Amino acid sequence: MANLAPTFVSPPSGSCRGSLRTSRISAIKLQGRETEQTRLNLGSSSRKKQGLRRNASKENPGLMQGIRKDEFKTAEQTEGYDSFNDMKQRFLTFKEKKYLENLELYRRLAQSQAPEFMVIACADSRVCPSVILGMEPGEAFMVRNVANLVPPFESGPSETNAALEFAVNSLKVKNILVIGHSCCGGIHALMSMENADEDNSSFIRNWVIVGKNARLSTREAASHLSFDQQCRHCEKESVNRSLLNLLTYPWIEEQVMRGNLSLHGGYYDFIDCTFEKWTLDYYKTISRGNKDMIAIKGRSFWS
Amino acid sequence: MSTAPVSSWCATSSFSPAHSSLKRAAAAAALRPSLSARLGPSSSSSSVSPPTLIRNEPVFAAPVPVINPNWREDMGKDYDEAIEALKKLLSEKGDLKATAAAKVEQITAELQTAPPDGKPSSSVERIKTGFTFFKKEKYDKNPALYGELAKGQSPKFMVFACSDSRVCPSHVLDFQPGEAFMVRNVANMVPPYDQIKYAGTGSAVEYAVLHLKVQEIVVIGHSACGGIKGLMTFPFDGSTSTDFIEEWVKIGLPAKAKVNAKFPGAPLPELCGHCEKEAVNVSLGNLLTYPFVRDGLVNKTLSLKGGYYDFVNGTFELWGLDFGLSPPLSMKDVATILHWKL
Numbered sequence: 001m002a003n004l005a006p007t008f009v010s011p012p013s014g015s016c017r018g019s020l021r022t023s024r025i026s027a028i029k030l031q032g033r034e035t036e037q038t039r040l041n042l043g044s045s046s047r048k049k050q051g052l053r054r055n056a057s058k059e060n061p062g063l064m065q066g067i068r069k070d071e072f073k074t075a076e077q078t079e080g081y082d083s084f085n086d087m088k089q090r091f092l093t094f095k096e097k098k099y100l101e102n103l104e105l106y107r108r109l110a111q112s113q114a115p116e117f118m119v120i121a122c123a124d125s126r127v128c129p130s131v132i133l134g135m136e137p138g139e140a141f142m143v144r145n146v147a148n149l150v151p152p153f154e155s156g157p158s159e160t161n162a163a164l165e166f167a168v169n170s171l172k173v174k175n176i177l178v179i180g181h182s183c184c185g186g187i188h189a190l191m192s193m194e195n196a197d198e199d200n201s202s203f204i205r206n207w208v209i210v211g212k213n214a215r216l217s218t219r220e221a222a223s224h225l226s227f228d229q230q231c232r233h234c235e236k237e238s239v240n241r242s243l244l245n246l247l248t249y250p251w252i253e254e255q256v257m258r259g260n261l262s263l264h265g266g267y268y269d270f271i272d273c274t275f276e277k278w279t280l281d282y283y284k285t286i287s288r289g290n291k292d293m294i295a296i297k298g299r300s301f302w303s
Numbered sequence: 304m305s306t307a308p309v310s311s312w313c314a315t316s317s318f319s320p321a322h323s324s325l326k327r328a329a330a331a332a333a334l335r336p337s338l339s340a341r342l343g344p345s346s347s348s349s350s351v352s353p354p355t356l357i358r359n360e361p362v363f364a365a366p367v368p369v370i371n372p373n374w375r376e377d378m379g380k381d382y383d384e385a386i387e388a389l390k391k392l393l394s395e396k397g398d399l400k401a402t403a404a405a406k407v408e409q410i411t412a413e414l415q416t417a418p419p420d421g422k423p424s425s426s427v428e429r430i431k432t433g434f435t436f437f438k439k440e441k442y443d444k445n446p447a448l449y450g451e452l453a454k455g456q457s458p459k460f461m462v463f464a465c466s467d468s469r470v471c472p473s474h475v476l477d478f479q480p481g482e483a484f485m486v487r488n489v490a491n492m493v494p495p496y497d498q499i500k501y502a503g504t505g506s507a508v509e510y511a512v513l514h515l516k517v518q519e520i521v522v523i524g525h526s527a528c529g530g531i532k533g534l535m536t537f538p539f540d541g542s543t544s545t546d547f548i549e550e551w552v553k554i555g556l557p558a559k560a561k562v563n564a565k566f567p568g569a570p571l572p573e574l575c576g577h578c579e580k581e582a583v584n585v586s587l588g589n590l591l592t593y594p595f596v597r598d599g600l601v602n603k604t605l606s607l608k609g610g611y612y613d614f615v616n617g618t619f620e621l622w623g624l625d626f627g628l629s630p631p632l633s634m635k636d637v638a639t640i641l642h643w644k645l
Contacts, residue, residue, distance in 0.1 A: 083519060083606070084621060090476040091619040098474060099617055110527065110615045115468040116426065123507050125458035126480045130473040131441070134433025137469045144487040146506045159488040159503050162551035163466050166489055166529065169545075175426050183453075185510065203509040206502035262426070271453045273442045275434045277427065300427065302434055 118167040147186025150242035179266040180239040214238035239265040274303040461511040465491040490530025493586035523610040524583040555582040583609040600626040
């Protein structure tokens with residue numbers, strides 16, 4: 001049976017599931033693959049992995065492009081088989097280099113997680129906080145959405161505030177960090193919303209409108225600048241706006257007031273590779289009686 | 304050089320050492336004449352009480368290029384320099400003495416009342432260490448890659464993963480910068496098409512498929528998922544115990560129904576395990592409700608995959624969605640899901 005691959009690292013976890021209807025494509029691809037299955041046991045995976053790679057290349061030279069390279073890939077992958085193998089190599093790399101090297105940590109994490117950070121970052125492929133801030137598994141509960149926006153409490157349920165509620169009330173994180181970045185497509189869309197009336201951006205429009213206050217204050221402060229500089233301004237401004245929106249959640253404000261939770265903003269500039277970080281100063285912010293203006297402290301800049 | 308804003312910068316940076324902010328502000332003053340002019344009057348007029356220097360403009364005014372400060376974080380030398388600069392200023396402008404005194408008092412107070420356990424500073428240290436490592440070991444060592452990325456991104460993958468701290472796909476699937484447009488939310492759910500309720504996810508999918516032109520969308524579930532456990536345990540009988548969580552995880556209700564029907568009476572952990580995988584399939588089905596996703600599938604420019612990361616056992620499962628068109632049937636009936644364990 002083409003579908004059931006006999007090799008499996010862990011003990012079999014149950015019966016084959018789902019509908020195992022085979023299709024023409026899968027039969028062809030999996031057949032070639034099956035004969036070269038190697039067993040991957042804990043602790044001896046590196047040698048076997050090498051063997052697997054060699055076999056794959058021996059089997060079908062055309063599929064070499066499925067093997068993941070370290071450089072930025074430009075090869076087109078149109079075969080379904082290639083992409084499966086690609087994912088497999090990716091996971092095996094992780095397993096060999098990280099999981100097996102830190103079994104104790106992963107066993108502990110398997111029991112429970114207790115991250116100190118909640119990070120809200122953009123979905124942009126270049127700004128994953130695990131990479132740029134070196135967040136290891138177990139350290140940061142992470143939400144990623146377009147333009148790292150946090151809608152206010154009043155706007156009702158959304159994916160971002162469900163995560164906020166879980167992080168603050170269940171996981172009891174100690175820090176929330178909202179990270180903006182340079183050349184953000186979402187902020188670009190926010191800033192150019194009135195100019196173009198594209199039919200197919202209604203989703204994007206409905207979402208980035210969350211940041212409309214940031215756009216307003218950007219226009220007030222920086223309207224004399226070029227559009228690119230305005231976008232840059234807005235990228236940081238929207239982080240501050242998101243921090244203020246965080247305070248609209250009663251259970252967040254309560255924890256901040258008690259000193260159990262700190263709200264931080266960050267800005268990653270990948271053109272120069274610099275990182276700015278600042279912290280919301282809660283008492284100064286509210287003492288002004290105007291929750292529209294943020295007070296900050298602890299600004300750092302790393303380059 | 305107008306040094307009026309020098310003292311005004313002090314109060315806003317109660318956390319970082321005073322010297323660095325003074326030095327930075329001195330540099331800032333040289334580059335931002337307009338800014339210093341604005342701050343000058345306010346600081347001298349509010350000499351009665353410690354001024355709360357909350358700037359009523361965005362924190363980082365964009366008019367000037369980003370300053371790349373080269374201040375050092377070692378305390379001794381720069382502190383003396385800062386004090387010297389302040390003394391010099393006050394000798395030039397004696398009327399600022401009261402203001403300066405108030406500010407210095409404030410700084411002293413803030414430094415004294417630093418959090419006893421030093422937690423915020425250790426968090427800052429953690430982030431700083433991480434960023435410094437990234438910059439030295441990755442960014443600086445791959446100028447070609449990061450130079451290209453600075454110009455734009457063209458990721459091949461769009462990934463939906465759970466917000467759980469243990470399952471970041473950059474680790475689990477070794478994604479490098481530029482490879483995967485990544486959305487992370489509670490229980491890695493993809494809601495059905497709804498421009499009002501689910502604009503967040505919709506905009507991400509739209510951006511990825513139409514603008515970035517990703518080739519694959521992968522939805523990855525995982526073991527011990529708190530969101531799925533909530534889905535299985537919340538009653539969904541009209542009462543809610545959370546503000547937002549139930550409203551969000553109810554997207555996976557079809558998975559709950561299927562799992563309960565298929566494994567009646569099974570213990571909760573087992574049910575959760577099945578539901579974690581079934582919810583991925585629900586999300587894949589929901590992706591089919593987006594017209595641009597369907598177009599991509601029909602034109603074979605896009606493919607969908609489901610994944611399941613089991614960190615208890617250290618395994619990863621991957622399966623693909625074969626999409627075919629058959630006029631009389633619904634999309635979900637036609638989609639073939641084949642399973643392939645790694």
